[in-house]
Amino acid sequence: MRRTGIVLTLVTLLAVAAPALAQAVTGWTEVGSDNARALDESQGLATIVRPSGTTIRYTGIGTIPADLNSQGWNHVGDPGSAQGWYVEPYQRDDRGAKLFRVQAPDGSWANYQHTLESWEANNNSFAAVSPDARWLVAGEWGTMDRLLVHPMPGVVATNPAQNLPLAGTIRLDHPVRDVQGCDFQTATRLLCSSDDPDGSLFGTTKPLLQVDLAGPLSGSDVTGHVTSLGQLPLRSGCSGSFEVEGIDFDERDNTLRVVVMSPSICILFDSKTYRFRQ
Numbered sequence: 001m002r003r004t005g006i007v008l009t010l011v012t013l014l015a016v017a018a019p020a021l022a023q024a025v026t027g028w029t030e031v032g033s034d035n036a037r038a039l040d041e042s043q044g045l046a047t048i049v050r051p052s053g054t055t056i057r058y059t060g061i062g063t064i065p066a067d068l069n070s071q072g073w074n075h076v077g078d079p080g081s082a083q084g085w086y087v088e089p090y091q092r093d094d095r096g097a098k099l100f101r102v103q104a105p106d107g108s109w110a111n112y113q114h115t116l117e118s119w120e121a122n123n124n125s126f127a128a129v130s131p132d133a134r135w136l137v138a139g140e141w142g143t144m145d146r147l148l149v150h151p152m153p154g155v156v157a158t159n160p161a162q163n164l165p166l167a168g169t170i171r172l173d174h175p176v177r178d179v180q181g182c183d184f185q186t187a188t189r190l191l192c193s194s195d196d197p198d199g200s201l202f203g204t205t206k207p208l209l210q211v212d213l214a215g216p217l218s219g220s221d222v223t224g225h226v227t228s229l230g231q232l233p234l235r236s237g238c239s240g241s242f243e244v245e246g247i248d249f250d251e252r253d254n255t256l257r258v259v260v261m262s263p264s265i266c267i268l269f270d271s272k273t274y275r276f277r278q
Helices: 002-022 066-070 264-268
Strands: 029-035 044-050 053-059 080-082 085-091 098-103 109-114 127-129 135-138 143-151 168-177 179-186 189-194 207-213 222-231 243-250 255-261 272-277
Touching: 044 080, 044 179, 044 255, 053 243, 085 127, 098 135, 127 179, 143 179, 168 189, 168 207, 189 243, 189 255
Parallel strands: 044 243, 080 127, 168 222, 179 243
Antiparallel strands: 029 272, 044 053, 080 085, 085 098, 098 109, 127 135, 135 143, 143 168, 179 189, 189 207, 207 222, 243 255, 255 272
């Protein structure tokens, strides 16, 4: 009887786990995962490739510098990197400017601020640097039909004392919701992680999105074709609402990483950075 009970319990657990395990993103194979710490790995990540070495840098509430936090910049989003440049996006609770904290390839830091357009949401969810490091793509929260494009701070816009202007938009052919991170796979393709809790836009919640641009960014508006590649992994010892966070594409070995934070108390124990390859 005891053995039978154990078998039934295992069968039940496998049946519950099976739907989550069976789900996959189109064109990508899950190859592993790493624990994601809630304090300092919960917002996103970026691979920084420099002659001195390569690092994968995460962001979270615990990584916000004290001086920025004291000035009201109390949220950091998913960072981005290309050509040795590294960018962290910050926002504040009021409708003040957005801030991009930029580290040059030589390790020096500078802060660039962007004054919001009248129609622009104050969210600064992510920073994605184009492969040529000339353009910076940023994103807002909610249901949007655009991504924002700035001249790359430190490369094209070189004066931190001046406002970082809007250079254009990526005009999406399909609305997206709650995009938490994007990264360039090529000069004309972005991969984006969506925390969409509703599922009505693409038929699934929490999708991995592919955005194919009509051409490389050049400082003017460009159209982007949006495709859902399916739901990202949602696996945890707790039930409840997962939060899909940032994303990174590592061009060294074509590894895609996506951070997914677990529900409830399990956010501390089994949140993951999932790894995929094509």
